[in-house]
Amino acid sequence: MPASSRLHSEAVQFRIILAATYPFFLAAALVQRFRPGTAPRRGLPPMRRSVFGEAKAMAVSAIPFAFMG
Template sequence: MRTMVPNARQQQEEIQFRLILAATYPFFLAAAALGRVRPAQAMSRPGLAPARRSVFGEARAMAVQAIPFAFMG
């Protein structure tokens, strides 16, 4: 079994996560903005339109989903 991560290591990983988030957020923001500008192709089913986040919230969600892959391994 894996033991608990020491507090110092956990803080270091949190700082690394925040730095990577700050570095990659502009790219995800651009992707989210482009996604809003392009016509939606998923409108084949009208009436099932998902609730939309703000562009900034969408960019943060994309970044938070992608960044953990940098810590795998």
């Protein structure tokens, strides 16, 4: 199999896994955002991503583990 074909195949698999797992990471981001006891600290307010951006960041950081090995 040519290297470009293999890379394309892995990119397609990555997007499929991202689409399949994104709802779970979105739910986790929502729970994390609204759980009690997460009051902001004093001082400057932290820069926060949107819930959707946070879910995508979690998914993109976790999915590569599926391709290891």
